[in-house]
Amino acid sequence: MTEVARFQPASDRSLLVRFGHEITIYSNQQVRRLLRLLESEPIAGVRNLNPAYCSLLINFDALRLTHSELEAILRGYLFRLEDVRLPDPRQLEIPVCYGGEFGPDLNEVAALHGMTPAQAIELHASVTYVVYFLGFVPGFAYLGELPEALATPRLARPRRSVPPGSVGIAGKQTGVYPIAIPGGWRLIGRTPSEMFRKDRDNMSFFSIGDRVRFTSISSARFTALENA
Amino acid sequence: MSFIHVQAPGLLTTVQDLGREGFGPLGVSPSGAADPISLRLGNRLVANSESAAGLEMTLLGGTFHFPEAAVVALTGSDFGASIDDATVELWTSVEVRPGQTLRLGATRSGARCYLCVQGGIVVPSFLGSASTHILSRIGGFEGRPLRKGDVLEIGSATKSYRKRTIGPRVRDCLSPRGALRVTRGPQWDWFPESSQRAFDAAAFRVGEESNRMGLRLEGAPILRAGAEQMITEGVSLGAVQVPPEGLPIIIFVEQQTTGGYPIIANVICADFRRIGQLRPRDEIRFEQIELETARSLLIEQEKLLASEELILE
Numbered sequence: 001m002t003e004v005a006r007f008q009p010a011s012d013r014s015l016l017v018r019f020g021h022e023i024t025i026y027s028n029q030q031v032r033r034l035l036r037l038l039e040s041e042p043i044a045g046v047r048n049l050n051p052a053y054c055s056l057l058i059n060f061d062a063l064r065l066t067h068s069e070l071e072a073i074l075r076g077y078l079f080r081l082e083d084v085r086l087p088d089p090r091q092l093e094i095p096v097c098y099g100g101e102f103g104p105d106l107n108e109v110a111a112l113h114g115m116t117p118a119q120a121i122e123l124h125a126s127v128t129y130v131v132y133f134l135g136f137v138p139g140f141a142y143l144g145e146l147p148e149a150l151a152t153p154r155l156a157r158p159r160r161s162v163p164p165g166s167v168g169i170a171g172k173q174t175g176v177y178p179i180a181i182p183g184g185w186r187l188i189g190r191t192p193s194e195m196f197r198k199d200r201d202n203m204s205f206f207s208i209g210d211r212v213r214f215t216s217i218s219s220a221r222f223t224a225l226e227n228a
Numbered sequence: 229m230s231f232i233h234v235q236a237p238g239l240l241t242t243v244q245d246l247g248r249e250g251f252g253p254l255g256v257s258p259s260g261a262a263d264p265i266s267l268r269l270g271n272r273l274v275a276n277s278e279s280a281a282g283l284e285m286t287l288l289g290g291t292f293h294f295p296e297a298a299v300v301a302l303t304g305s306d307f308g309a310s311i312d313d314a315t316v317e318l319w320t321s322v323e324v325r326p327g328q329t330l331r332l333g334a335t336r337s338g339a340r341c342y343l344c345v346q347g348g349i350v351v352p353s354f355l356g357s358a359s360t361h362i363l364s365r366i367g368g369f370e371g372r373p374l375r376k377g378d379v380l381e382i383g384s385a386t387k388s389y390r391k392r393t394i395g396p397r398v399r400d401c402l403s404p405r406g407a408l409r410v411t412r413g414p415q416w417d418w419f420p421e422s423s424q425r426a427f428d429a430a431a432f433r434v435g436e437e438s439n440r441m442g443l444r445l446e447g448a449p450i451l452r453a454g455a456e457q458m459i460t461e462g463v464s465l466g467a468v469q470v471p472p473e474g475l476p477i478i479i480f481v482e483q484q485t486t487g488g489y490p491i492i493a494n495v496i497c498a499d500f501r502r503i504g505q506l507r508p509r510d511e512i513r514f515e516q517i518e519l520e521t522a523r524s525l526l527i528e529q530e531k532l533l534a535s536e537e538l539i540l541e
Contacts, residue, residue, distance in 0.1 A: 010414050011464040011494035012522035023459060035253065050252040050462030050485050057462025059249070062497055062526050067519065134255040135460070135486030138364045142460065142486075179364050198354060198366055204254050 005030070005078050007071050013062040015070055018055045023144065027054035028132050032209055033084040037077050043070070051133045051208065053142070089130075089211045094176065094191050096125075096167050096214045097222040102190035109152050109169065109186050121216055123147050124188065129174065131210040139178035139196030141206035146172045158184035165190045167214070178204075189214075192226035230296035232345070234378040238290035238332065243349050243368040243380075245281040247481065248357035252462070257483045259359040259367065262440060262504030263340050265402060265533070266304035270344030272539060273301035273321040273392045280348030280383075281358035283374070285341045287507065289332020290374065292343070298324040298382060299346035299389050305338035305505060319394040338505030347383035361482055363441060393540050401532055402501070407515035409499050411522055413468060414461075415490035420453045427492055428516060432476065436508045440482040442469075443506060449474025450492065460488040466495030466503065468514070478503060496522040498529045 004027075008016045017034065019027040035051050038058075045064035050057040060070055098121045099106040110120040129143040151172045159182060162168070166177045168185025177183060178195030195205045206212070217225070234241075244267065247260020261267040261284055268278040283290075289307035301321045302309050309316040309332045316322055316330070324330065332341065351358050351369050360368025369378060416424065427450050435444035451474045463469070467479040469489045478495060479487070480503060493514060495503060506512065517525075532538065 008414050009411070009519055010462070010491070011466060012411050012496045012519055012526070014462075014464040014494075016414055016461065018461075021459070039253075047249045048252045048258065049250075052461040052486050053459050055459075055461040057252075057464065059252070059464065062523055063530060066523065133486070134253060135462075136255060136484045138254060138256045138361075138366070140255050181363060196364070208253065 007067075007074070009067050010057060014057055014059045015067055016055055016057050017074065020054050023053045023132070025130065028130070029086060030054075030081060031056050031133070032086055033081045034077060035208070036086065037080065037084055043073055046070075050135065052135060053132050086209060089209050090207065092206070092210050092212045094193055094212060094214050095217040095221065095225060096189040096191050097217050097219050098124075098189035100219065102219075102222070103167070103188040105155075105186035106188045109150070109188060112152060113149055115149075120150060120188070123150050124169070124174070125214045125216055127213075129212045131206045131208055131212060133208050134204055134206060137179060137181055139204040139206070141175055141195075141204075141210075141212075143174045143212055144172060146174050148172070152186050154184040155186060158182050162187065163190065165192065165195070167191060190222070192222050229384065230294075230298065230382045232298075232349075232380040232382060233293040233295065234290060234374050234376060234380065235293050235329070236291040237374040237376055237378070238285045239288040240286040241290050241374045242284050242360040242362065243281050243351050243358055244284040244360060245358045246279045247359050248355045248367070251355055252485050255485050256355065256364075256366075257361070257481070257485050258465075259361040259440075259482050260357070261342065262481050263304050263342070263501040264504075265501045266340070266342045267344065268533070269319070269394055270301045270303035270342045271348075273303070273319070273394070274299050274344050274346040275385075275388065275390075276344060276346060276348050280344070281351065282342050282344040282349060285332060285343065287339060288334050289341055291332070292330045294324045294328055294330070295326060297326050297387065299387060300324055300330065301344045302341055303344065303394075304341045306336045307332040307334065307341040308336055309341075317393070319399060321390065321392045323389045335507070339507045340504055345382050346387065347385035350381040350383045363482055390541060395537055395540050398532060398535070398538050402529070404502070407513040408502060409496045409517050409522065409525070410468065410493035410514045411496060411517065411519050413491035413493045415458065416492055418452060418456065418490045419450065419470075419492055423450045423452065426450060427514065431511050431513050434506050434508050434510045434512065438506075438508055440480055442480050442483070443478040443503065445476045445478065445512070447475070450476060452490065458488050458490055460486050463487040463491070464494055466497075466500060467491045468493040468495065496525060498522065498525040
């Protein structure tokens with residue numbers, strides 16, 4: 001399936017590799033396979049990698065490589081992609097206290113879809129999500145796919161600061177804010193788990209490819225876990 | 229061991245080196261000096277390695293007390309520096325005697341001035357770099373901009389002072405005037421011809437809300453014909469991203485690693501340092517060039533940095 005990979009220069013020192021033009025588990029697995037291969041057999045001159053849903057951005061040292069040189073090397077990698085074994089995904093559970101002050105947009109989201117807040121919570125916690133990639137800020141995982149019945153556009157006016165641990169939804173994505181940043185995702189709850197810690201071995205709670213389920217907890221349980 | 233006492237931090241002063249490349253898969257962007265060439269040259273003036281950590285000051289410099297002797301250099305923009313009332317020459321290594329105080333004021337030229345110290349500024353390394361990433365509070369001095377009363381450790385180095393300076397011709401070559409040079413961005417074709425032409429011709433003003441994450445531009449909006457949604461993908465340093473309302477943002481050193489807004493163009497590597505010297509309200513234009521030209525300009529710049537006439541002793 002190597003013919004589906006397309007190259008496009010993104011800047012004078014970066015190259016995009018795209019696997020199709022839609023978000024599918026297969027195209028994301030191709031991204032992860034190429035990422036894995038590039039991490040285990042690094043190309044001299046490649047400086048950084050930014051995986052996403054169905055693309056990988058490769059930043060390189062323009063004094064050492066040209067776009068066409070890099071493309072030629074990558075073609076060799078792409079031929080071997082089908083042989084790359086992805087590790088068995090980890091199954092993670094994230095405790096979430098939904099609604100109230102932790103999920104200020106829950107009621108509106110539920111109303112938009114003609115359901116009760118309890119039904120919205122049940123729906124959000126009913127499926128297993130895939131970590132497509134980490135990006136934007138340290139430890140932010142793009143999780144999908146949100147059940148269609150919950151898919152909600154971003155806020156027209158992003159919040160100036162979203163508290164860490166906030167669980168948000170945007171379109172058919174869901175995610176957890178690791179640090180306090182401005183954000184336009186609709187907030188439906190909060191987790192006491194820390195998403196990014198620099199003193200931890202795997203700094204990020206999530207890794208690319210993880211399978212994730214959210215479980216509803218009470219605010220008392222939230223406080224207990226937060227202080228644990 | 230010797231130290232620097234921060235008596236006044238200035239507007240926004242952080243510890244920076246050349247950044248932490250390679251952690252994109254974790255969502256961690258490189259950060260690093262906004263004008264990396266000024267930091268590299270400052271380090272060379274005080275006989276450090278180019279990648280040693282120094283202080284990056286923004287628009288308004290700080291006041292720094294040196295209890296012990298030190299060798300320092302200021303590079304980048306002119307912040308009207310003095311040591312105990314004697315003017316300090318920019319782009320030149322200077323000896324600081326024990327007990328002296330270095331004072332900087334408001335900028336008289338661009339946005340950023342670098343203070344490099346022989347031995348470098350010592351902070352715990354995070355993912356291989358001393359760079360502060362302000363938003364995520366990692367790296368640098370306690371992951372934050374400096375405050376009054378902070379005490380910074382200077383790395384041990386065999387103190388050796390030689391007056392070194394960067395020649396004026398080289399300085400001129402490293403600061404080209406005129407438009408910021410860009411190559412086409414991955415979503416250039418998403419914009420109608422009228423918007424492409426407008427982008428090439430327009431003048432933009434750097435907005436007040438610009439920072440190390442990005443520079444917000446003001447001017448006539450660059451609009452798209454359709455409302456096609458982009459699938460989030462990786463973002464390159466210097467990308468010119470265009471949100472729906474049409475006012476471009478230049479993605480900068482403390483960048484988001486991925487993004488979902490179309491990218492119309494990307495500033496070339498050789499002009500990154502010029503982004504770092506842009507102040508709010510500065511006016512800029514973009515000039516589109518080919519990838520090959522961008523590469524030649526980078527090679528030329530690095531040749532100049534390696535040339536023998538660079539540092540005069």
